[in-house]
Amino acid sequence: MRRLRRSWFDRDATEVAPDLLNKLFVHGRCVGRIAEVEAYREDDPASHSFRGPTARNASMFGRPGLLYVYLIYGLHHCANVVTGPLGSGQAVLIRAVLPVAGIEVMQQRRDGRPDLADGPAKLCRAFGLDRSHDGSDLCAGMDLAIVDDGLPPPDDPLVGGRIGISRGTGLPWRWRLPSPAPRQPADPAQWSQ
C-alpha cells in the first residue's frame, strides 16, 4: 500500500495511462480500482491543452501528480491525473473505476443508482469531486491520492480509440482492463490488444 510519488507521474501521458490500470484512486473513504483511462497531450487536437495554457486548464500545465478537474456540458465534472514535466500540458482522464471501499457514500452521492463509477462524470459524482479539487496534489497526503497495493497493470489491456471527442479520433490512447468490463464498449471492434 504505497502512495505513488511525483517522479512516477513524470512521464509521457501515453506511458502513464496504461500503468494507471489496477492502481487505487483514493478520495477520503472512497477507493476505486482504475479500470479505464485515456491519454491527452499538448500536441493533440482533442486535448484541452492544445491551444496553450488558460485559466481553466492551468493545472494541466502544472507539476506531474496534480489533479485536473473540469466542468463539462455545464453540469458534469471529469478528473485527470497530470503527467510529464512541468509545463508539458499532459494528463490522463480517469474514465472508470471499480468501487473498492466507501461504497455507501458513493451510492448516496449517486442517488441510489447501481452504476457508481463506470464513466468519467459518474466517477466524479461518486467520489465527490468538482472544480474545487482542481489543482490538488495527489502526492501530498492520503485524502486524495493514487495508491499501489501490489496488483500490477494487466499484461493484455484492451486498447482503442478515445470516445466523446470530435478531433484526434484515430489515436489508440484509451486503455481498459480486459475484465471485468466496467462498461460495455460502444463498439467492441474498436478494442484490440
Place this chain on the structure above:
DNA sequence: GGAACGATCTGC
C-alpha cells in the same frame, strides 16, 4: 459583446 460548443449522463 455574443455565439457556439463541449474528454457526459439520463430518461423518454
Place this chain on the structure above:
DNA sequence: CAGATCGTTCCC
C-alpha cells in the same frame, strides 16, 4: 435520441 445547462473559448 434529444435535452440538460453553463463555463470557456473564439470571433466580431
